[in-house]
Amino acid sequence: MTEVTVSNLTYRYPHTKKPVLNRINLQVNKGEFVFITGKSGCGKSTLARTLNGTIPHILEGEMDGTVMVKGKNTLDHQVSEIAPDLGFIFQNPESQFFTLRVEDEVAFGPENLGLNQDEIHERVFRSLEYVNMSDFRKRNVFQLSEGQKQRVAIAANLALNPDVLVLDEPTSNLDPQGAGELFQILEKLKNEGKTIILIDHRTRYARKLADRLIIMDDGKIIQEGGPELLDDPVIRENYGIRNPNLQLVNRSQFTNKHSNKDYNGRLTLSNTSGIFNHTKKDKQTTCNHENHNAVLEVENISFSYGNGFSINDMSFSIFQNEVVGIVGGNGSGKTTLANIMAGLLKPSHGIIKFCNVSSKLPTAKKIGMVLQNPDHQLFMSSVYTELSFGLPELGFTSSEIGKMVNDVIDSMNLKKLKERHPHSLSGGEKQRTLISALIARKPQVLILDEPTTGMDNYHMNQLVSEVKKLEKTGMAVILISHDEEFIKKSVNRIISISKGEIVEDKVIS
């Protein structure tokens, strides 16, 4: 029995000429697990938005063709009318939370359906139990981990009891442990006959669970078949798809110190040859670089938010030409540590030294940091002016600024983009602009915080080569990420942290 039918679907966003979806035909049967992947911007998220009626009812544009969900034509039914049949789970669960308490959040859907109190209680109880969150019923949703938030988002959808679930990049903000837990739930749902449509860049788990793989490119479905298509390196290379079989660093680096189970229930160890561990005592010498050219020294740093989470007595040095991956699960303290190093947070104890001196020059001149969301960091009306934004404040003269900007435009290959509005760029281009804006001022250290969120294989590889280029200039690059593949391809040293403490520091030869 067919649950979702997409026929001859073409869609253009307002004020654009090129269709983002071009004659899409798709049928999803009851109980099927369909995995849709492809390069960033290939149209897969847009396709997801047509399935629950967001397009055309909320997002305007020009739509031809039909989408039928359980016999309902989305053109004739509002999004809220389709919701009981088709649940939709977004990339960032926090943006879809309407209440503060877990049980209120799960009850939001059934309340909208006007169900009676007993029925709502029953559905809330069952949904939370299903995602193993019953003990968190009274908790504040904002105090949950990213993985727990995503589980609450699933429970909130299950409470509407839909037969079809669409998940749009649900693992983007999750560490491998959180992603593993999410896929355990999806496996259970699949076994119970729910129809699942998953859109994602991560392929590892989908390879095991999916019944059918759909690859999209340039608004079209260009390959359809079994999930084993993901094993073909040519297909992966052609369509920017991540490798599902990649095993990288010790997975325990991404898991909680006291809970090191992964999705497979085991620790995956690989590529440990050439890796030597550092203990706290020998850290300074084992990251030994004969000329002692440490550009950044973190000495006995402690910090607390006052909510129970703290960073405790961390010490390490970062050297020239080093690409250091700081890894750890969600909430391990990676971003807090990066914020301290970049001068955004003041440590309660300890000091940070640049080139062995604690100087009082503005930190922004010495250390650059690209935050996770580009929208927070783009301020000007063209790429060219974006690159010079803030430079006068750092004391550079106009002639110096002109030279710095032109140099970075050449080295980062931005000539074609320099007149474009930064907000009109693609995700990868925005990030390249931001990195360029920071490296124009030639910092000694560049930090990238979760730079590959929602990034396909093609753009990830492009970023890897940009990082390698920066490494050659002598700059130290710190990558904060839980993207195993990206870390494996980019770094020559890994600092692993858990619960605000360094648990491992190793150089990869």
Place this chain on the structure above:
Amino acid sequence: MIIESFFSPFTAQNPEEDSMVHRLDPRTKMGLLLGVTLLSVYLDNIIFLLTLEMVLIVLTVISRTFRSMMRFLLLFFTFGIISVVVLALITDNLNYSLVSFSPFFARFGVMITAGLLFAFTTSPNNLARALEKMRFPAPLSFTLTITLRYIPTLAREAGAIMNALKLRGINLSLWDIIRKPSYFYRGMIIPLLIRTLKLSDEIAIAAESRGFNGGKGRSSLNTLKIGVNDLFFAVFMVMSGFILLFMDKASLLKIGG
């Protein structure tokens, strides 16, 4: 970061640590807010206005929102002190400045404390339920509660933008804003506007995806009920209010007599 923690009480309410004030029916707290506002207008003697403020501070302590409250109140009273000093310098008369401004700031202090106590101890969801009970149109009550829910989100967005500015070497201090307003416009207003537009789209999509159709025919997980605690609290507050009002008027008569 500072902005974010400033607004954190709106999202940091932990239901497991609810206090007696949290558990009061929002309608009781609305009554308190209205009563305190009226009372602050009628009280003339600054001693009794400060007494009323102290009562509210005690409730703040009970509700464990004292630290968050003090951030706002310190900002407000700093502004008050600056105003008194400026007027004293202009008129060369500290006494005149104090007499003119003190009741004004005491009154506003009371209103702000009562308003924040309500905001810090009432979840948006409970507020929506209370408004629905009071026969507010559903779309209106939903919009109001969603606005409250997203205040800290916007604060967090503003905090992230400020961090991004700092990383470019721009600290948006008051002096910087006065010296170069374009930095504030370019650096804060434009990105915040873009994020707000994106967020509002996300909210609309997420709400409808969960079956929300403007609030028509909504039911509720829990029913709000005015309980014994609400009655005790209301009686206690009304009596305290009357005693304060009586003493205030009696002190005025004494001065007059």
